Structure formats: C-alpha cells, structure tokens
Amino acid sequence: MFNKASRLEKFKDAETVIGASIKVKGNFQGQGNIIIEGTLEGSLKTDSNIFVGDQAKITANIEASDVIVTGEVRGNIKAKNYLAIGDTAKIFGDVQYGEISVERGAIINGQLSNSNEDIKRTEKIKTEDKTNISSK
C-alpha cells in the first residue's frame, strides 16, 4: 500500500521536525510539512502535510492536507486530502478524510467519514430544500 521510502519522500525537506526526545504542549501551528516523532499535547495544524512517526504519541486534534500516521494519536484527525494509516498506527478518535488507505495491523477506535461524501450529502440536502421551497 505504501512503503516507508515513498511515504517519507514528501517529508524529505519538512520545515518542521519534532524529534523523539521532545514534548510539545499547546497549539502547534506549523508552516509547511511537519514530522512528529516525539510527544504532543494540545492541537496540531498545518495547511500542508503531517507525518506522525512510529514513536510519536499525540494527544491532540490534527488537521492538515495529507496525514500519514504510523504512531499513536488520541484525538480527531481531519485530512482534507489523503490519510494513510500504517500498520503500527493506533488511533483513538474520529477520522475525516478525502481519500484513505489503511494497512493491516492498524488500530482505529472511532468513526471514519469521507469528507467528499459529507459535502455531496450536504449539497444534496441543500438541493432538496430548494426544490421543496420552490414547489411550495
């Protein structure tokens, strides 16, 4: 599904890297791609991509374009574009994604929802509402 080399390619020149010995507390809003190998408590957000490494322990809601998870996340994940969940990943929270891939062995304890489907459903409801209003 995805090998380590290809999934890290995008993060080769990541602007922000939080190493394994580091504990971050608070609202972490990075610029560009972010790699987390350490511990983070609070919230994590970027307009670009986030890689959560094998040793990482995150207790936070995550929001980014692409999100790759191979560590532990306790919180909701919103991947606007693509979410990749590796075989060592443990996710305890709801997950929203554009596209998703999940490796065998991953643990996900929460609701999965496709944001594209949500948008379609919302648009459908809006269209139905308009039709109802005009027919009245």
Add this chain to the structure above:
Amino acid sequence: MYVYVYDDFLNRGKYQKIINRLEIRLTDLGLNGKIIRLAGIKNIRGAIQNEIKLGAKTIIAVGNNQTVNKIIGAIIDTEIYGDFQKKTLLGVVPIGDDNSIAVSLGIKNIEEACQVLLARRLEKIDLGIINQHYFLNQISIQSLGTILEIDDYSLEIGARGELRIINLLSDPTTKVQSNPHDGYLDVYIKTKRNSETHLRAKKIKITNPDNKIIIDGVVEIETPAEVTVKRDQVNLIVGKDRIFE
C-alpha cells in the same frame, strides 16, 4: 574610509607576525586605513561611534566572533545606528579561535578576508537579539531540561544534547537551511539519542535553571532569556562562498 578595529587579544606576541602580514597585504591591495586598538580603549562604543560620525564608510572587525559582536553592540540602538545602516559596511578579518561568523560569511583566513574586502560583495542580513545582547550567528545551550516557549506552545527537551538558535548558518552538516534575510530564527536540537528537531520562530523564550546560554561561542548569559530577530539590520561584506542564500 576604512577603519580596522583590532581586538585586545591581538596584543599578544603570538599574533604579531599575523598582524604584520595582514597589514602588508592590505597595503598591497590599497585597502589600508585607520587602526583602532581596543586594548587601549575603555569606551569602545564611543570610539566606534566617533569613527562613524567622522565618516567611516567601512568598519572591519579584526579578531573573532566577539570582536564582531562588540562592534555591532556599540552601534545598534544608538542615535548613530541610522547612519550606520545607510552608509557603513561591516567587514571581518578572522584571527584566532571562534571565528564561525567569518566562516558563515565565506571567509576562512586572512588572505580570503583581504580578497573579500577588495571584491566588496554586500549582503544585508538579520540580527539576532537575546536580552541586551546581539548575535549574528547563533546561540546555544545544553538541551536537557531546557524549555522553549514559542507562540501558543512550549517545547520540553528530555535528553542531553545541544540546542542552537541560528540566525546565520555556520555548520553545513546540519539539515537547517538558515536564511538570514527572512526575519526568522531556526531552532535546531540534536540530542545524544540521535534525534533531531528543527523549526522556525520569530520570538522564543528560553528557560533552563541549570545551564547558561552561549552567544556566538563567546559570551555566557543566564536564563530566562527572550530571543528575537530584527530583519535586514546589518550591511556585511561577504565572500562568494558564503553559507546562505
């Protein structure tokens, strides 16, 4: 007009031959100028400001990182600073140890320094500020037990190693691509567990009750300390092999 500021440690006998060689080379290249020896001066700030008032176009730090920082410290935040920024260039001739600033500017030795002064390639670069001190290159502190506060979050480092906050990059072995024109500082942490951390910030508060911060490898200060950066503050003469874009 060139003004050469000789640091006080150059008074030692072992530097005499180097100084003689430098002065001969500068004369050969037509770069000779006025010499100020810091060893005999109590008011360094006054002496350097006076030279700028008298119309010094280029001030050259002859010595090490500390010499450069002494000159910058004598000028910044004074009434003469506006004139310095508009009219005066700062050059470096590295002599002795602790010359990472010169290396970052692409100057490794006296001969290169003379050629760089002759070529006059100019860069306006950011200046790091920590409490009442200034730094061009970087500050560093033991990483274990250090807490950094940045914007809405904090970083606690739980392993031994080195934490550096970089303005001008002097060590190409790190992954940090520091840009001294962007108004940001680069935080780089490498612990003995071989974990690397890097991120960028404009304002950082450092706390570590057990260790001191070292500024440009020469000056030590206690924490807590606040680090910021002023954009494009110093006009420097740099070599073509400078280690930044």
